Amino acid sequence: MHIQFIGAARTVTGSMHVLDTGKSRVLIDCGLFQGRRAESNEVNRKLRVDAQSIDVAVLTHAHIDHSGALPVLIRNGFRGRLFATEATCSLLDPMLRDAARIQKADADFINRRNARHGIDDPPVEPLYAEEDVEELLNRLEPLPYHRRVPIADDVTLELLDAGHVLGSAICDFEVKSNGSSKRVVFSGDLGRRNAPILIDPETVERADVLVLESTYGNRVHEPIQEMDEQLAKLIEDTLARRGKVLIPSFALERAQEVLHAITRLQKTGRLPAIPIFLDSPLTVRLTQVFGRHKDCFDEETMGLIQDGRSPFEPRNLRLVESVEDSRAISESANPCVVISASGMLEAGRAVHHLRAIVEDPRSVVAIVGFQAQHTLGRRLLEQRQFLKIFGVEYRREVRVVQLSGFSAHADCNDLSAYANAVRDNKGLGRVALVHGEPEAQQALIERFRHEGYDDVINPVPLQKLEF
Numbered sequence: 239m240h241i242q243f244i245g246a247a248r249t250v251t252g253s254m255h256v257l258d259t260g261k262s263r264v265l266i267d268c269g270l271f272q273g274r275r276a277e278s279n280e281v282n283r284k285l286r287v288d289a290q291s292i293d294v295a296v297l298t299h300a301h302i303d304h305s306g307a308l309p310v311l312i313r314n315g316f317r318g319r320l321f322a323t324e325a326t327c328s329l330l331d332p333m334l335r336d337a338a339r340i341q342k343a344d345a346d347f348i349n350r351r352n353a354r355h356g357i358d359d360p361p362v363e364p365l366y367a368e369e370d371v372e373e374l375l376n377r378l379e380p381l382p383y384h385r386r387v388p389i390a391d392d393v394t395l396e397l398l399d400a401g402h403v404l405g406s407a408i409c410d411f412e413v414k415s416n417g418s419s420k421r422v423v424f425s426g427d428l429g430r431r432n433a434p435i436l437i438d439p440e441t442v443e444r445a446d447v448l449v450l451e452s453t454y455g456n457r458v459h460e461p462i463q464e465m466d467e468q469l470a471k472l473i474e475d476t477l478a479r480r481g482k483v484l485i486p487s488f489a490l491e492r493a494q495e496v497l498h499a500i501t502r503l504q505k506t507g508r509l510p511a512i513p514i515f516l517d518s519p520l521t522v523r524l525t526q527v528f529g530r531h532k533d534c535f536d537e538e539t540m541g542l543i544q545d546g547r548s549p550f551e552p553r554n555l556r557l558v559e560s561v562e563d564s565r566a567i568s569e570s571a572n573p574c575v576v577i578s579a580s581g582m583l584e585a586g587r588a589v590h591h592l593r594a595i596v597e598d599p600r601s602v603v604a605i606v607g608f609q610a611q612h613t614l615g616r617r618l619l620e621q622r623q624f625l626k627i628f629g630v631e632y633r634r635e636v637r638v639v640q641l642s643g644f645s646a647h648a649d650c651n652d653l654s655a656y657a658n659a660v661r662d663n664k665g666l667g668r669v670a671l672v673h674g675e676p677e678a679q680q681a682l683i684e685r686f687r688h689e690g691y692d693d694v695i696n697p698v699p700l701q702k703l704e705f
């Protein structure tokens with residue numbers, strides 16, 4: 239029996255692992271690899287796994303780096319069953335359709351540019367089309383949390399709440415062979431303890447092997463209360479100066495966290511009913527999905543609902559659909575808060591809003607998410623004086639503030655607490671760290687050693703762990 243780590247090994251992108259029992263092959267996650275274009279393209283088309291050899295696929299959550307290559311798996315001949323939680327199934331519909339549309343728009347853009355410049359490259363093909371997404375959606379089988387079900391002759395699966403994003407799951411596999419059984423657990427991305435909106439990550443009974451994420455293996459997050467106060471003060475000060483607050487935000491989870499934070503700041507009277515625009519059609523659709531899965535919410539959020547309010551609807555919130563309305567907001571000089579995508583300012587309406595305020599010293603860009611290298615968001619974060627937006631260089635006058643308390647991932651204290659909780663329950667065997675940069679993983683390995691775990695590895699891509 240072995241696990242092969244295909245993606246998100248010593249990196250945070252392209253999550254994909256195979257649990258091979260000798261009888262059955264189970265794929266856990268099938269994420270898009272995001273990096274330099276040529277390399278990503280090669281990895282995402284071939285997937286580094288034989289799609290026809292997989293019997294069952296299970297998805298931990300809807301984020302694109304965990305789910306975005308599933309349509310390719312089907313295109314490459316995967317014929318097995320496919321499981322995810324009910325909320326993940328609901329989120330995948332808008333998420334993957336959006337991914338297919340972005341790929342098509344990107345391919346069209348490159349092909350047009352090549353044609354215009356007489357570049358004789360072969361035409362770029364999108365990874366998949368919306369029809370591929372539809373086939374995938376038809377084949378998805380929703381599984382409830384907390385019910386152990388057989389998924390192959392020798393494997394059963396129970397999903398527990400990972401508290402990371404809506405519908406996120408910890409996969410607890412039991413493999414039976416020769417009268418004995420092994421418990422193999424994949425954490426998926428793990429949420430923070432005591433974070434708003436979702437319930438805390440649930441502890442599995444035991445794990446002979448725990449495949450654990452390690453994104454923030456070397457970091458401690460700011461407390462949530464401080465983050466709320468920072469956000470309130472930032473909005474208050476900026477609006478008093480008659481500036482705008484632009485919050486570029488990922489469509490799944492982060493945008494809802496920001497909306498939720500403003501809603502609770504209004505509820506306690508810390509913020510008045512300021513004008514807020516949610517300018518991202520995908521975010522609007524995903525927020526509607528949240529409303530249909532209240533079973534995933536924590537007590538505090540349920541309390542907001544019982545007051546008869548949506549927990550993601552601050553007073554004076556306006557949802558922006560049309561491009562014309564979006565343009566009118568960016569051209570208007572009225573102070574307001576704008577939440578828009580994309581989260582790293584690579585594309586989308588957020589870039590237009592940034593261009594409108596980049597030379598305005600009264601306004602602020604609030605960075606609430608991870609900013610990858612070579613993105614406009616990263617250059618803002620680095621406080622660069624000059625910024626190129628749509629090919630035009632601007633001298634930046636807008637202020638840039640990072641609110642680092644917003645995170646959907648466990649920090650090193652949460653990760654350690656999780657491992658300890660499993661050990662104190664019915665036992666923890668070996669640990670394999672995935673979904674982390676080597677530096678974060680090394681720090682976590684050392685911490686685990688201090689706490690008495692010696693059998694911790696951080697596998698390289700394609701490495702196999704036999705057990």
Ligand SMILES: [Zn+2]
Nearest residue numbers: 299301402427
């Ligand atoms: Zn995630």
